[in-house]
Structures are given as C-alpha cells and as structure tokens.
Amino acid sequence: MAGILEWRLTVSDGSSQELTPELRWTYRAWTSVVRLIVGLRLRILKFMEKIWKLAVDDPRRVAHCLKVATALTVVSLFYYVRPLYDGVGGTAMWAVMTVVVVFEYTVGATLSKGLNRGIATLLAGALAIGVHELAHRSGDKAEPIILGASLFLFASAATFSRFIPTVKTRFDYGVSIFILTFSLVTVSGYRVNQLVELAHQRLSTIAIGGALCMVISMLVCPVWAGNDLHLLIARNMEKLAMSLDGCVEQYFNDNGNASDDEEACQELNGYKCVLNSKAAEESLANFARWEPAHGHFGFWHPWKQYLKIGTALRFCAYCVEALNCSINPDIKAPEFIKKHLCGPCMRLSLHSSNVLKELSITTRTMRKSSTIDFSIGEMNGAVEDLQNALRSLPHQLPPPPTSSTEEHEVDKNRHNSVPPIVSIMEVMPLITAASLLIEIAARIESVVDAVEKLAGLASFKQAVDDKPDKPKRIEAHNKPTLEEQGQEGMKALEVA
Amino acid sequence: MAGILEWRLTVSDGSSQELTPELRWTYRAWTSVVRLIVGLRLRILKFMEKIWKLAVDDPRRVAHCLKVATALTVVSLFYYVRPLYDGVGGTAMWAVMTVVVVFEYTVGATLSKGLNRGIATLLAGALAIGVHELAHRSGDKAEPIILGASLFLFASAATFSRFIPTVKTRFDYGVSIFILTFSLVTVSGYRVNQLVELAHQRLSTIAIGGALCMVISMLVCPVWAGNDLHLLIARNMEKLAMSLDGCVEQYFNDNGNASDDEEACQELNGYKCVLNSKAAEESLANFARWEPAHGHFGFWHPWKQYLKIGTALRFCAYCVEALNCSINPDIKAPEFIKKHLCGPCMRLSLHSSNVLKELSITTRTMRKSSTIDFSIGEMNGAVEDLQNALRSLPHQLPPPPTSSTEEHEVDKNRHNSVPPIVSIMEVMPLITAASLLIEIAARIESVVDAVEKLAGLASFKQAVDDKPDKPKRIEAHNKPTLEEQGQEGMKALEVA
Numbered sequence: 008m009a010g011i012l013e014w015r016l017t018v019s020d021g022s023s024q025e026l027t028p029e030l031r032w033t034y035r036a037w038t039s040v041v042r043l044i045v046g047l048r049l050r051i052l053k054f055m056e057k058i059w060k061l062a063v064d065d066p067r068r069v070a071h072c073l074k075v076a077t078a079l080t081v082v083s084l085f086y087y088v089r090p091l092y093d094g095v096g097g098t099a100m101w102a103v104m105t106v107v108v109v110f111e112y113t114v115g116a117t118l119s120k121g122l123n124r125g126i127a128t129l130l131a132g133a134l135a136i137g138v139h140e141l142a143h144r145s146g147d148k149a150e151p152i153i154l155g156a157s158l159f160l161f162a163s164a165a166t167f168s169r170f171i172p173t174v175k176t177r178f179d180y181g182v183s184i185f186i187l188t189f190s191l192v193t194v195s196g197y198r199v200n201q202l203v204e205l206a207h208q209r210l211s212t213i214a215i216g217g218a219l220c221m222v223i224s225m226l227v228c229p230v231w232a233g234n235d236l237h238l239l240i241a242r243n244m245e246k247l248a249m250s251l252d253g254c255v256e257q258y259f260n261d262n263g264n265a266s267d268d269e270e271a272c273q274e275l276n277g278y279k280c281v282l283n284s285k286a287a288e289e290s291l292a293n294f295a296r297w298e299p300a301h302g303h304f305g306f307w308h309p310w311k312q313y314l315k316i317g318t319a320l321r322f323c324a325y326c327v328e329a330l331n332c333s334i335n336p337d338i339k340a341p342e343f344i345k346k347h348l349c350g351p352c353m354r355l356s357l358h359s360s361n362v363l364k365e366l367s368i369t370t371r372t373m374r375k376s377s378t379i380d381f382s383i384g385e386m387n388g389a390v391e392d393l394q395n396a397l398r399s400l401p402h403q404l405p406p407p408p409t410s411s412t413e414e415h416e417v418d419k420n421r422h423n424s425v426p427p428i429v430s431i432m433e434v435m436p437l438i439t440a441a442s443l444l445i446e447i448a449a450r451i452e453s454v455v456d457a458v459e460k461l462a463g464l465a466s467f468k469q470a471v472d473d474k475p476d477k478p479k480r481i482e483a484h485n486k487p488t489l490e491e492q493g494q495e496g497m498k499a500l501e502v503a
Numbered sequence: 504m505a506g507i508l509e510w511r512l513t514v515s516d517g518s519s520q521e522l523t524p525e526l527r528w529t530y531r532a533w534t535s536v537v538r539l540i541v542g543l544r545l546r547i548l549k550f551m552e553k554i555w556k557l558a559v560d561d562p563r564r565v566a567h568c569l570k571v572a573t574a575l576t577v578v579s580l581f582y583y584v585r586p587l588y589d590g591v592g593g594t595a596m597w598a599v600m601t602v603v604v605v606f607e608y609t610v611g612a613t614l615s616k617g618l619n620r621g622i623a624t625l626l627a628g629a630l631a632i633g634v635h636e637l638a639h640r641s642g643d644k645a646e647p648i649i650l651g652a653s654l655f656l657f658a659s660a661a662t663f664s665r666f667i668p669t670v671k672t673r674f675d676y677g678v679s680i681f682i683l684t685f686s687l688v689t690v691s692g693y694r695v696n697q698l699v700e701l702a703h704q705r706l707s708t709i710a711i712g713g714a715l716c717m718v719i720s721m722l723v724c725p726v727w728a729g730n731d732l733h734l735l736i737a738r739n740m741e742k743l744a745m746s747l748d749g750c751v752e753q754y755f756n757d758n759g760n761a762s763d764d765e766e767a768c769q770e771l772n773g774y775k776c777v778l779n780s781k782a783a784e785e786s787l788a789n790f791a792r793w794e795p796a797h798g799h800f801g802f803w804h805p806w807k808q809y810l811k812i813g814t815a816l817r818f819c820a821y822c823v824e825a826l827n828c829s830i831n832p833d834i835k836a837p838e839f840i841k842k843h844l845c846g847p848c849m850r851l852s853l854h855s856s857n858v859l860k861e862l863s864i865t866t867r868t869m870r871k872s873s874t875i876d877f878s879i880g881e882m883n884g885a886v887e888d889l890q891n892a893l894r895s896l897p898h899q900l901p902p903p904p905t906s907s908t909e910e911h912e913v914d915k916n917r918h919n920s921v922p923p924i925v926s927i928m929e930v931m932p933l934i935t936a937a938s939l940l941i942e943i944a945a946r947i948e949s950v951v952d953a954v955e956k957l958a959g960l961a962s963f964k965q966a967v968d969d970k971p972d973k974p975k976r977i978e979a980h981n982k983p984t985l986e987e988q989g990q991e992g993m994k995a996l997e998v999a
Contacts (some may be wrong), residue, residue, distance in 0.1 A: 058663075061667065068663065068666050072658075072662040076655045076656075079655075079658045079682070079686055080654050080655045080658070084651050087647060103686050103690070107679055107682050107683040108683070154579075154583065155580050158572070158575060158576050159572045162568075162576070163568040166571045167558075171553070183603055183604065186575070187599070190603065194583040194599070285781070286781070325824045326825055326828075328821045329939065329942070333942060397928045398927065398928045431896040432890055435893060435937070438934050439935050439939070442932070443825065443829075
C-alpha cells in the first residue's frame with residue numbers, strides 16, 4: 008500500500024470510510040462549488056457594502072441619480088406620448104441625448120455642458136450653412152472638394168484648439184460639439200431652406216432638453232460646485248491643523264507608542280488629503296465659474312483665489328509630511344533635550360494649528376475673525392520662544408569629551424543629570440522638527456495672506472468684536488464665539 | 504487763459520499748432536483707435552506665439568489634428584458620395600458622430616472610448632429590445648408604465664454606478680452611452696423586428712467609424728499612453744536628480760547669489776513637475792491598460808507599478824521642496840561649520856542624484872543596471888559619512904560661554920579660527936538640510952525598490968556587465984555604457 012494515497016472520510020459516528028476514486032472526484036467538485044458560492048457571496052456582500060458606503064457618505068449622490076432618471080423619463084415619455092418625431096433618428100432623439108450628456112453632478116458642470124452644447128451647435132450650424140451654400144453655388148464638380156476642404160480645415164483647427172489649456176478646461180465639450188455639428192450639416196444632402204427648418208427644430212429640442220436639466224439641477228437638491236469648493240478648502244485647513252497637532256503631540260507625549268486608535272490615525276493623516284486635493288479643487292473651481300449667484304456667493308465670486316489658498320495649504324502640507332517623517336525615526340533624542348524643547352514645540356504647533364482653525368472658520372462663515380491678528384501674534388511669539396530655546400540649547404550640551412582634563416572642573420551637578428556625550432546626530436531629529444515647525448509657521452502666514460485677500464475680494468462681513476485689546480479676556484471670551492461660528496459652519500454643511 | 508487746458512500738436516518743422524475742441528476729439532479718438540489696434544496686434548501676436556509653442560513643443564499634436572481631420576473627412580465624404588442614408592438623422596450620422604467622439608489623442612484613450620461605445624451600445628440595445636418586447640405584450644395601458652419604470656430604474660442605477668471609482672475611471676463613457684442607447688430604443692415607436700434591423704445598421708456604422716479611428720490612431724504616428732507614461736516617469740527621476748544637485752550645489756558653492764541663469768533655475772525647479780504630475784500619471788496609466796502590445800511593452804505590462812514609482816518619487820519631491828526652502832533662509836551658518844559639512848553634504852547629494860539618474864536610465868532602457876547596487880552602496884556610504892561629520896560636530900563647537908574661567912585653558916588655536924558663540928539657531932538650517940538629505944536618501948531607496956519590482960514584473964533585460972568587482976574600474980568603464988543607454992533612451996524618445 009506504500010506510495011498510494013488513500014482518501015478517507017470521517018463520518019459523525021466516529022467510523023471512517025474509504026473513498027472510491029469516483030466519490031473523491033464528486034467530493035472535490037462539490038467542495039469547490041461550495042467554496043465558489045461562498046466566495047461569490049462574500050464578494051457580492053463586500054460590493055454591496057461599498058455601494059452602501061458611497062450612498063451614505065454623500066446622500067446627494069442618490070438624489071442626483073433620481074434627478075437624472077426623472078429628467079430622462081419625463082423627456083422620453085413626453086415624446087413617446089406625443090409622437091412629434093419620425094423614429095429614433097427624429098427630433099426626440101436630440102432631447103434625450105441632451106439630457107443624458109448634459110446632466111452632471113454639480114450645477115456648474117451641467118451649466119457648462121449645456122451652454123457649451125447650445126452655443127457650439129448654434130455657431131457651427133451657422134458656419135456650416137454658409138459653407139454649404141457656397142459649395143452648392145460653385146457647381147457640381149467643385150461642391151465635394153469645397154465641402155471636404157472646409158471640413159478638413161475646420162476640424163483640424165478645432166482639434167488643435169483643444170490643446171490650448173484654457174480651451175481644454177472650459178470649452179472642450181463645446182469644441183467637440185462644434186466639430187460634430189459642422190460635419191453633420193456640411194455633408195448633409197439637404198438644401199439650405201430645409202437645413203434652416205431642421206436647425207430650428209433641432210435647436211429648440213436641444214434647448215428644451217438642456218433647460219430641463221439646468222432647471223432640475225438648480226432647483227431640486229442643487230449641488231453647487233462653488234459651495235463644495237468653499238467647504239473643501241475650509242475642511243482642508245482643519246485637517247491640516249489636526250495633523251499638525253496630532254503629529255507633534257504624539258511625539259512628545261507618548262513617544263514610541265504608535266497610535267492604534269483608528270480615529271487618531273485618520274486625524275494624523277489628514278494632511279494627505281490636502282496633498283491630493285489639487286485635481287478636485289481645480290475641477291470644482293472650473294465649474295464654479297459657470298454658476299449663478301447662490302447662497303453667500305455672488306456671480307463674480309473670486310473662485311480663483313480659493314485655488315491660491317489651496318496651493319498655500321499644500322505648501323504647508325509638504326512640510327507637515329516631512330515633519331511627520333522626521334520625528335518618527337529610530338534615533339531617540341536624549342530626554343533632557345526633549346524636555347527642553349517639548350514646551351516651545353508644543354506651544355508653536357498649538358498656536359499654528361489655532362491660526363489654521365481660525366482661518367477655516369473665517370473661510371467657512373465668510374466673516375472676518377476679530378482674533379486672527381492676536382492668534383498670529385501668539386504664533387509668532389511661539390516661534391521666537393522656540394528660537395530662544397534653541398539658542399540656549401548649547402549651554403545644555405556638555406563640553407566635548409576631547410579635553411578630558413578640563414572636564415572635571417566643569418560644574419558636576421549638570422554632569423550627573425545628563426549623559427556624558429550628546430552628539431548632534433542624537434538631537435538632529437528634534438532640531439529638524441523644530442526647524443520644520445518654524446517653516447510651517449512661515450507658510451501658514453502665506454495662507455493667512457491668501458485668506459485675507461479672499462476676504463477683501465469677496466467682501467467678507469466684519470467681525471462681531473473688532474478690538475481685542477485685552478488678550479487674556481479675549482481668550483476666555485473667544486470660546487463661545489468660536490462655537491457659534493462652528494455651528495454656523497455646520498449649518499452651511501447641512502444645507503449643502 | 505489760466506485753468507483752461509490747451510492742446511498743442513508739435514509739427515515736424517518745429518512749429519506747434521493749437522488744437523480746436525473738434526480737432527482734440529478727433530485726435531483723441533484717433534490715438535485711442537491706434538492704441539486699440541496696436542494692443543490687438545500685440546495680443547494676436549502673443550496668441551500666435553503661444554499656438555506656435557504648443558505645436559513646436561510636441562509636433563505629435565499637429566499630427567493628431569491632421570489624423571482626426573482626415574478620418575472625419577473620409578467618413579463624411581464616403582457617406583456623401585454614396586448616399587446610403589436618409590438625411591442628417593440617418594445612419595451616416597452615427598459614423599460621423601463616432602469619429603468625432605471616439606478619436607482621442609492617445610491610442611489608449613481612443614481604444615477605451617471605442618470599446619466602451621461599442622460594448623455599451625450592444626448591451627443596452629439587447630436589454631432595451633427585451634424590455635420593449637415585454638412592454639408591447641403587456642397591453643396598451645401597461646406599456647408606457649413598464650417603459651417609464653424600467654427607464655427610471657436603469658437610468659438611476661447606471662448613473663449611480665458612475666460614482667464607483669473603478670467605473671468612473673474606466674467605464675464612464677460606456678455608462679453614458681448605455682443610458683443613451685437604452686432610453687432611445689425603449690421609447691422608440693418601432694416594433695421589435697424593425698428595431699433589430701435598425702440596431703444592426705447602427706452597430707455596423709458605429710463599428711466602421713470606430714474601427715477607422717482605432718486603425719488610424721494606431722498606425723499613423725501613434726501616441727501610446729503607455730510609452731508616454733514610461734518616459735514621464737523616467738524624465739521625472741532625472742528632473743528630481745537635477746533639482747537635488749542644483750539645490751545643494753547652489754547653497755554650498757555660490758551662497759547668496761540667487762541663480763539668474765534661466766536654465767539653471769528651471770533645473771532647480773524640476774521637482775515641482777514631480778509634485779504636480781499625479782493627475783497626468785493616473786490618466787496615462789488608465790489609458791495604457793487598454794493598449795495592445797507595442798514597442799517593448801507587452802499586453803500585460805505592469806502599468807500600475809509606474810504609479811507606485813510615481814508616488815515614491817513624489818515622496819522624495821516633498822523632501823526636496825522642504826530642503827529647497829530650508830537652505831535659503833536669512834540665517835547664515837558660520838563658515839567653519841559650513842565647510843565642515845560641505846563635503847559630506849555635496850557627496851551625499853551627488854550620490855543620491857546618481858542613483859536617481861541610474862534608475863531613470865534603467866527605466867527608460869528597460870535594462871537592469873550593472874552598477875546600481877554599487878551606486879546605492881556609495882549613497883549609503885555617503886549617508887554614514889554625513890552622520891559621522893555630524894557626530895564630530897560638537898567637538899568643533901566651542902564650549903558654552905557660561906564657564907568662562909575654564910575656557911582659557913582650552914586649546915587657543917581653535918578659538919582663534921572660530922567665532923566665540925555658536926548657537927544651535929545658527930547651525931539649524933545646515934542641520935535641517937543634512938537631516939533632509941538623509942531622509943531623501945532613505946526615500947530614494949523606496950524608489951529603488953519600486954523600480955526593482957517593476958524590473959521583475961516587466962522582466963527587464965539583464966545588464967551587460969554583471970559583476971562590478973572592481974569599483975574604480977567600473978566607474979571609468981561606466982561612462983560609455985551610460986552614454987549608450989542614454990542614446991537608446993533618446994531613440995525611444997524620438998520614436999515616440
């Protein structure tokens with residue numbers, strides 16, 4: 008029996024039975040089918056969970072789907088019930104197509120696409136009718152040549168224009184509709200009077216479809232790109248503040264214990280969102296330009312300035328990233344130096360993040376802060392404190408061990424409390440962290456400048472309390488105001 | 504005459520003549536017209552220059568425009584000359600529309616859109632015909648209800664699927680075509696046998712248009728997204744290396760003199776390209792997946808790994824950014840310490856950028872480097888040297904000024920050459936720079952890992968010379984190989 012594998016199945020009563028080859032195969036097939044089904048079920052459950060999370064994270068997504076489906080059903084059934092058309096190729100098609108293509112998530116995107124589509128169709132149609140007429144009058148032989156040449160020329164020029172950055176970001180869809188309409192009209196076999204009739208029909212259908220989309224997207228649970236951008240920037244400031252605080256606190260308070268609390272970890276990694284939000288900011292700002300006045304935002308709201316704030320924030324985030332890495336190395340700084348720098352570092356990070364939080368509230372509530380100058384002053388004071396602490400640091404370092412004879416004459420008390428050799432290598436992470444903290448404070452000032460410019464451009468409301476002449480009292484008095492403003496911010500979030 | 508402004512025109516013979524009010528207005532109007540024309544001319548010239556630069560920077564853009572225009576003209580004139588259609592709404596339209604919408608700059612994007620369009624049309628058409636038949640059999644009253652309900656259901660589900668990240672990046676266009684086709688077919692008044700006929704016609708037209716686009720985009724001056732991604736990553740490594748080199752050299756060599764050479768400045772700012780190329784990398788990697796095997800890249804080329812390399816590079820770039828700021832502050836480090844650290848810092852930055860340059864060549868030529876291990880060894884050696892230099896730094900710092908009595912006993916030679924007090928504040932920028940350089944070296948190692956993983960996944964060719972047992976000779980021997988590889992890289996660029 009040696010060398011032959013035996014398959015046995017243990018039955019519940021304890022006895023076991025040998026499996027014949029056929030039974031083995033059936034058994035194997037059965038288990039693999041079961042495994043497949045279980046695996047599939049798990050996958051489907053995971054997928055459903057993902058979908059559910061998508062919907063719960065932002066219920067406006069569900070609303071958007073219902074809005075699109077409603078618009079599409081309304082426009083389709085309207086044409087179905089009132090047969091104004093001659094089949095799939097008829098006028099109804101253009102209304103349905105417009106709804107499908109134009110209806111986007113944000114109001115700005117919908118308006119941008121709708122206007123692009125309408126204007127491009129109009130322009131290209133007019134141009135094409137002109138070319139068509141010209142070709143028609145030039146005789147039968149010249150006609151296809153003129154048509155082909157003009158098509159080639161306009162199509163290549165329009166395609167090239169898509170490489171121009173401004174056109175690419177704002178009119179890309181319009182250019183493609185321009186090419187489409189121009190080529191369709193140019194090569195159509197119709198005469199000009201027929202074309203004008205057709206163009207009139209088509210334009211009115213597109214207008215109906217487009218207007219339906221725009222109205223629904225603006226009136227039913229509107230998702231304003233501008234408001235989203237506004238909140239994104241404010242939220243990013245907060246996240247950066249949290250990261251900065253968490254990162255410094257974790258190092259000085261419970262050094263070594265990597266935080267296992269998931270929430271704390273998420274807070275710590277908030278700066279990563281700031282690093283990666285460039286694309287989102289740019290697309291939102293691009294769409295926001297197309298939006299009419301809404302909420303607190305006028306028609307000429309300075310959306311571009313938000314991008315500048317975003318860039319300034321990202322510059323802070325680069326430093327926070329470097330900081331996050333520099334203070335988590337294997338080299339442990341000597342305790343006495345750590346203690347010496349702990350206070351100033353913690354204070355600086357606290358005041359820096361306070362400034363960021365105030366800026367976040369200022370941005371969110373669109374109301375100038377009465378205490379921001381005071382906070383900036385405190386931050387700058389903390390920078391000076393840290394610099395002083397660093398300046399006094401060499402006095403704490405023991406003299407070099409080379410001059411061993413003189414060493415004994417130096418005050419012995421200090422030598423009892425400190426390790427004999429402290430090399431720059433050991434304090435390097437600390438000094439780097441301190442230097443990065445100072446750099447972060449400097450970069451926060453450029454965020455302050457950007458926000459102040461925004462406040463000027465968008466004429467933010469004046470602060471409630473304008474003269475913070477008693478610092479101590481203001482700090483105590485500040486809290487309720489902050490909370491109030493926070494609540495206003497939350498309201499804005501809920502409305503959105 | 505006091506208080507009245509007098510307008511005089513100096514004529515060329517030296518005499519001047521007073522202008523009457525009418526003449527003044529004409530004169531003003533004339534000058535403003537001239538100014539307008541000059542301004543307009545300047546603007547147009549600037550615009551033309553911009554366009555010219557766009558074309559010269561990447562001549563493939565011009566080729567792309569000609570390709571699109573050719574495809575469009577061919578397909579349009581084909582249907583124009585052979586009137587297979589019944590007007591603008593007929594079958595020809597779908598071919599023209601497919602060409603306009605599907606033809607994108609890169610092969611991957613074109614294939615992605617073409618396949619999305621084809622498959623979505625097929626799926627939605629089949630589903631819609633089924634629903635249509637079901638509704639038709641349910642009687643006249645139930646028909647619009649079933650049609651409307653199914654349209655609402657499918658449209659909202661499909662719209663929601665666009666929020667799933669995978670669907671958004673890869674199948675977004677397909678989903679919108681699915682909704683479009685489904686709604687057009689569902690609400691059409693045709694009977695099923697008519698619909699099948701129509702679907703057959705339309706699909707074949709779309710297939711002809713799509714195939715024309717794909718063939719032209721693949722055969723005539725193809726722009727492969729994969730190749731672009733490949734070169735982008737390799738170029739980013741080089742840019743980062745240049746930045747690192749330039750930044751450290753500028754600080755230690757000609758401190759203070761901000762480089763006014765434009766080229767040097769551009770080199771110095773190369774890391775900014777790396778910081779901002781995330782979106783480009785992601786979109787290229789997304790399109791590259793759709794591309795068939797081309798050049799050195801197989802069908803299953805690990806494009807995702809390029810994104811990982813890109814991320815690792817960006818992590819380096821964050822540190823280079825912090826480095827670039829930390830070593831340009833107003834605080835001037837004492838000369839003797841700067842001299843002490845200059846050598847090790849320069850060596851480390853040189854070896855770090857060497858590793859990056861070798862990785863760039865490895866990636867570009869898809870051939871493993873025979874000297875990369877040696878270069879990494881040198882970089883790590885340089886890290887140790889710098890760490891040693893930092894360790895020996897306190898020996899160079901004079902003892903604290905508090906113990907003034909003992910100070911005189913310390914070797915006086917040293918005191919003659921150094922300033923009396925060196926605070927940590929003054930050496931801080933230097934120490935921060937050194938610490939960031941060490942961090943950059945560590946991050947470069949993770950780029951090395953990512954590139955090595957790519958080399959394994961994409962089975963890069965073996966290096967020509969595999970045993971670098973004599974370091975000195977290899978360095979000398981290395982140069983021609985590097986140049987050869989560089990030339991191969993340049994060839995790859997030209998082919999692209």
